[in-house]
Amino acid sequence: MQVNSHIDKGQFISQVRVWARELGFSQIGVHNVDLSSAEPGLRDWLSHGFHGEMAYMAAHGMKRARPAELVPGTVSVLTARMDYLPRNTPEGWQSAELARLQNPASPGEGVISIYARGRDYHKVLRSRLQKLAERMEQHLRELSVAGVGSDERDAFEYRVFTDSAPVLEAELAARSGLGWRGKHTLVLNRDAGSMFFLGEIFLNLELPPTEPVSPHCGSCDACITACPTQAILGPGRLDARRCISYLTIEHPGSIPQELRPLMGQRIYGCDDCQLVCPWNKYAQRSTLPDFDAREGMAGSGLLTLLAWDEAEFLRRTEGSAIRRIGHERWRRNILVALGNALHGGKLGVADSVAVRAALQRYADPEANVSDLLREHARWALALPVSDDGRESGVF
Structure with missing residues (x-):
């Protein structure tokens, strides 16, 4: 009532x-x-x-x-x-x-959206x-x-x-x-x-509405231009299927191969459209400690993050929004990022060797990993995959 x-x-x-x-x-x-x-x-x-x-x-x-x-x-x-x-x-x-x-300060760094x-x-x-x-x-x-x-x-x-x-x-x-x-x-x-x-x-209490404000984007289209996957089709028109936040968080299966190289080393969410927005020079700091970055969530290397077993993943993400994607999706995202780091031309020889070794462990047909992870690892190593995304040939 x-x-x-x-x-x-x-x-x-x-x-x-x-x-x-x-x-x-x-x-x-x-x-x-x-x-x-x-x-x-x-x-x-x-x-x-x-x-x-x-x-x-x-x-x-x-x-x-x-x-x-x-x-x-x-x-x-x-x-x-x-x-x-x-x-x-x-x-x-x-x-x-x-x-x-x-x-990145570390060529193999994993990037997590600020809010997470x-x-x-x-x-x-x-x-x-x-x-x-x-x-x-x-x-x-x-x-x-x-x-x-x-x-x-x-x-x-x-x-x-x-x-x-x-x-x-x-x-x-x-x-x-x-x-x-x-x-x-x-x-x-x-x-x-x-x-x-x-x-x-x-x-159920009627209150007087507050007045809306007028838009102030003008002719600026920095957010549209900056989107790595061109998910913003035009002003106010977003195709979530191409958005990196959707791909790394909401999308449950294999990430479309044509979008993987565009994801860079983003492993949870994407801030690009906000980072280039002129209005965010006025963004305010939180008054709460809750949103301070936790250890490991900013600046950590991809290999370090991939090494978390499920128990450590759950421990590290307790009370975090990241936990909701689960350990497998977390590793899937990191495998894509490792592939982009490996082929981005910024890794030194020693780092390249370490990344390849980590990817090989996931790509090996005998590895105790899901088909989803194996397929992404093989892609990251630039090994052959069939048109349907499944591994082909022998490793």
Whole structure:
């Protein structure tokens, strides 16, 4: 049911902003549940198969654009963003990260997206959104006891989300004024760039919506040009099947051979479209230690990362977003990166020998590895593979 509260909603939102700041959020906004104008774009995107093997993107139909169907009784959505650059991020970090990709300090370095080097953002945001919702609930209860607002003390209902359900997060964020949709489809903010996470609280309390902001990309197309796999087909049009973030995280099987050389040494996610964005010179450091890079997640060599057995992988990625891809997909990504490092012309003789030896251990027909890993190792060594991606001949 909807809460018919007579509280001063402007004052209430001001108080919620204070609580949100205390919990580490950078900004909040409010939108109603009408996303009907986003449905044609969603249908078109799905009809072209741009979601790849992310079946969950299509599984709920248009419910993704209909908050009140996803959570009956919802009349408002509170949106929130949280900056995630690590606290010790130096000035000039964009140039430093681009250099990591183009001329890594270690030619055999594995590159992990900045957002994934710390704690799993799902855990951080969900917990803090829950705390924010509980503070809202407690405040409304106190007002009710004091005789202000609704007499139905248990009527306030909510549900928190962060990249965990069929929710059009970026669209809600843009419509509630947290930023505008950049040409790469991410949300951009004039004061914070795009280096932030998004989350929502679905509410049965009607709140005044916050105003959207106008877009400020102008004629800039740096993100489109910079995409290594040309996954951004045009302004606001992304083919996830070509996106390195999708390939290294969501794609479960064999990575298309024509895309492997374009992945470089990126083994989890990709930041290129954000690194070249002029607005990210304003990106903000997080106030939380959660997003500080963990040991081994920045600057580690590919051979070191490949050497992690499953137990060490699970230990190292405990509480990390990386754990969700599993050990096999982790090794698959590293094998591709090793192939690119091997044939990139930057490895010394000793490093080349070590990389080849590691790849041989995975490519050997007698190796105790999956066909998926063997096939990627053989590709990395430039050994023959058949048209269907299976090994051919004898090793």
